[in-house]
């Protein structure tokens with residue numbers, strides 16, 4: 359049977375059609391960086407799944423319940439209870455989004471020269487570690503670095519490499535992180551077995567384990583459907599076990615919080631939490647709102663309940679795989695198997711004639727926009743190729759991510775996207791590379807400008 363959208367649509371927003379000539383003009387004006395386009399000039403926006411989801415009628419209803427008291431708001435306690443029930447952590451600290459949780463955590467615990475291992479650091483996570491002059495180290499399993507290789511848990515941590523790091527340089531490692539699902543590595547899941555292995559190493563070396571939990575529910579669904587002995591458990595039960603293996607987490611509620619803004623930092627350590635709250639008050643707000651409105655806390659609380667519902671997760675993961683299957687059928691190389699929140703086109707494999715330092719990912723992203731007004735994002739040499747000493751080298755992969763906003767697009771939108779990608783794929787030999795004409799020093803992919811080579 360067809361797996362259908364497990365909702366009906368109560369409110370709609372028109373999208374704008376443009377001509378190819380209009381898109382050529384807009385893209386040139388944007389310095390050939392789709393981040394600098396106006397969103398209304400985009401037809402199908404797959405730039406990110408972050409904060410772009412559709413809230414449910416229950417969430418919109420909850421907004422009206424928001425208690426906007428500065429301190430001790432009822433909405434905070436509702437939010438805290440939902441997060442504490444899910445994660446089991448003692449200290450729940452709301453933040454305006456995930457990177458604020460990262461900044462507060464890393465600024466309060468890192469000293470220069472520290473090392474933070476992860477399966478793969480997300481860009482903001484890496485940047486927030488490097489700004490403290492610490493090293494963000496990626497230790498994903500070797501299979502996770504081969505785009506075309508099919509493996510059920512390509513987000514797993516290389517336990518041998520982690521053991522080696524903790525043995526050799528453990529004194530410089532204040533905590534271990536695992537990102538679920540592994541966004542930078544293709545939205546790939548981490549198995550419970552692997553998380554248990556990381557936990558055992560953390561116990562052996564007395565290190566706290568933190569999850570970058572942005573897509574914990576999607577990860578739980580992959581565990582349920584792919585890991586032996588897990589199929590009878592509910593996604594929520596599995597998610598709870600994932601969190602129980604950790605000592606804390608950073609979270610962007612813009613992903614599996616099903617909210618448009620928000621995040622949190624959660625942990626068990628009293629001293630770390632006190633330092634985090636002190637910095638929170640300085641830069642985000644009082645600990646019962648953390649830079650959010652009371653109504654945001656309500657929306658997140660409700661979203662965290664909806665995101666672990668089985669019909670939602672089944673539809674979510676299936677609709678992503680559906681796009682992946684269509685691209686494969688069109689002969690477009692993608693990271694296999696499809697991840698939870700996005701399809702990643704392997705732009706380096708698709709455009710072998712464009713050298714990595716001429717940004718094949720940017721070439722692909724720009725072609726998709728020109729072809730059909732579809733906006734994706736480069737995850738490659740522009741995002742990760744610049745080192746803090748100023749050198750530029752090719753990133754491990756040059757990918758184009760097509761992220762699927764939650765509950766926003768229907769199957770025919772996705773069919774259209776597949777047609778656009780297939781059309782670009784059929785003309786791949788005609789695409790050329792780009793050179794960077796404006797190169798910011800940090801998180802340069804957001805504001806860099808380019809011109810065709």
Ligand SMILES: *Cc1c(COP(=O)(O)O)cnc(C)c1O
Pocket residue numbers: 408455456457458480482483537541542570572609610611612613620621
């Ligand atoms: C989005 C994301 C973040 C940062 O969260 P923001 O809410 O965008 O600040 C951190 N880690 C991962 C894995 C993410 O996907």
